[in-house]
Amino acid sequence: MAHRELLTRHRSVMPKWLALYYEQPIEFASASGRRVTDREGRTYLDFFAGILTNAIGYDVAEISDAVRSQIDTGVLHSSTLYLIQSQVELAEKIAELSGIPDAKVFFTNSGTEANETALMLATQRRRSEQVLALRNSYHGRAFATVGITGIRGWSASALSPVKVSWVHGGYRYRSPFRDLSDADYVRACVADLREIIETTTAGDVACMIVEPIQGVGGFATPPDGLFGELKKVLDEYGILLVSDEVQTGWGRTGEHFWGIQAHGVVPDAITFAKGLGNGLAIGGVVARPDLMDCLGANSISTFGGNPLATAGALASLNYLLEHDLQANAADLGARLLDGLRAVARAHPVVGDVRGKGLMIALELVGPDGAPHPAAAAALLEETRERGLLVGKGGLYGNVIRLAPPMTLTRAEADEALEILTQSIEAVAKEVQQR
Numbered sequence: 001m002a003h004r005e006l007l008t009r010h011r012s013v014m015p016k017w018l019a020l021y022y023e024q025p026i027e028f029a030s031a032s033g034r035r036v037t038d039r040e041g042r043t044y045l046d047f048f049a050g051i052l053t054n055a056i057g058y059d060v061a062e063i064s065d066a067v068r069s070q071i072d073t074g075v076l077h078s079s080t081l082y083l084i085q086s087q088v089e090l091a092e093k094i095a096e097l098s099g100i101p102d103a104k105v106f107f108t109n110s111g112t113e114a115n116e117t118a119l120m121l122a123t124q125r126r127r128s129e130q131v132l133a134l135r136n137s138y139h140g141r142a143f144a145t146v147g148i149t150g151i152r153g154w155s156a157s158a159l160s161p162v163k164v165s166w167v168h169g170g171y172r173y174r175s176p177f178r179d180l181s182d183a184d185y186v187r188a189c190v191a192d193l194r195e196i197i198e199t200t201t202a203g204d205v206a207c208m209i210v211e212p213i214q215g216v217g218g219f220a221t222p223p224d225g226l227f228g229e230l231k232k233v234l235d236e237y238g239i240l241l242v243s244d245e246v247q248t249g250w251g252r253t254g255e256h257f258w259g260i261q262a263h264g265v266v267p268d269a270i271t272f273a274k275g276l277g278n279g280l281a282i283g284g285v286v287a288r289p290d291l292m293d294c295l296g297a298n299s300i301s302t303f304g305g306n307p308l309a310t311a312g313a314l315a316s317l318n319y320l321l322e323h324d325l326q327a328n329a330a331d332l333g334a335r336l337l338d339g340l341r342a343v344a345r346a347h348p349v350v351g352d353v354r355g356k357g358l359m360i361a362l363e364l365v366g367p368d369g370a371p372h373p374a375a376a377a378a379l380l381e382e383t384r385e386r387g388l389l390v391g392k393g394g395l396y397g398n399v400i401r402l403a404p405p406m407t408l409t410r411a412e413a414d415e416a417l418e419i420l421t422q423s424i425e426a427v428a429k430e431v432q433q434r
C-alpha cells in the first residue's frame, strides 16, 4: 500500500523517462550488510547494489563514522576555493593506484561529469572534437556523454559537442566477429579501428573512450588484451585512451583493480564514480599531468570532492583495500559464474553467461537466439518474488546484471545462486508455454 501510493505521487511529479524497476516498484526503508528492507517490510538480498554503487554494502560502521565525524566539524562544504585535507589525501591514493605516472586527479559528483571532464581535457589537449567510442557503450547523460553513448535506448538527444566514430569490439556476443578465436577477434577489431580512423575521421582524433566491461550494455566482456592492441594503433596517431572505470573500478572485476589492467595497458586517463563513495556522490578523473593541466582557463566543480564525500570515500577506499575485497570478488565471482554456467547449459533461454568478478550477466534469448527482453523482465520479477534484487541492461534490454556489494559472503552467493536457478527454471517454463 505504501509503495502504491508513493508510485502514484512519483508518476505525477517525476519525468516519465525516469524508469522504475518492477511492476510494483519498491522503496528501500532500511538496509544492513547486503540486505535491504522495503517500505512494506520485505527483506531482499541485494545483487545490484544501487547500480554497483554500494560497493561495500549497507550500514558500514567505518564509513558512517567518517561521515559523522565530518558532520560534527560543522563543515559540510567549503568548495574547491579552499584546501580540503580529505580531498588531497584521496587524490594522492587514487593517483598512486592508477598506475599513471605522476597522475593528477579532479573530483566531480558523478560518472557523467567525470567523462565530460575527460572529453574536455582530451579535446583541448589534442585541439580536436573527434572521438572514438565503442558500439554498445554508455558513458552518462549530459550532451557530450550522450553523444558517445552507443545504445539507442539511452540516446536521449542527438545534439553533441563531439563528432563520434563507432568502433567494434566491446560486445562480442552479437558482433559479426563473434565466432572467431580470441586472437582473430582482436585482429578483426584492430583492423576495424584502423579503417574507422582512416575512413571516417580527419585523422587528428582526440581520444578513444572505452568501458573495459560495458556496464549498461549488459556487462559485455571483450577478450583480454583487446584494448592493449587497440592502443598500439591509437599510439600511431597520437590518439589518447580514456578508460571509463565507473563500473569496473575498485577491484570489482576480481582479477584486477581496474578493468583496463586485463588488457596490459596503462591509459592516459581513467574516469571513476559509483563504488568509490559507497553511495556518497563522488566521481572524478585521474590523468597524465600534461593532460590534466592542459586547460587554459579556470574550471571548478562547486560540490566536486567536497569534505563530506571525500571523507566518506576515503574511509570506503581504505575499507576496500584493507579487507582485500578484490580477492573476495575474484573468489565468489568464479563460484557464481561456474554455478550459472551449469544452469545455463540446461536452459537455452540463457544464451550467454559472461563477466568477471562480481560483475556477471545473463543474456536471455529466444529459441532462434534473438534477444528476449520479455524473458529478462520476467526473470527480474521472479527473482524479486524469491527475495533477490538484480539489475537489467543490454542493447536490447534482455540482459540480467548481477553486481552485489563486494563484501558478499559465500553463503549469500549460494543463496543467490539457488534463487537464480529456481527463477531461471520458472522463466524457461513460461517462455516454453507461450
Ligand SMILES: Cc1ncc(COP(=O)(O)O)c(C=O)c1O
Residues within 6 Å of the ligand: 051, 109, 110, 111, 112, 113, 115, 138, 139, 140, 141, 211, 215, 216, 244, 245, 246, 247, 273, 274, 283
Ligand atoms: C560506465 C559508466 N560511465 C558513466 C556513467 C554515468 O555515471 P552517473 O550516472 O554517475 O552520471 C555510468 C552510469 O551508469 C556508467 O555505467
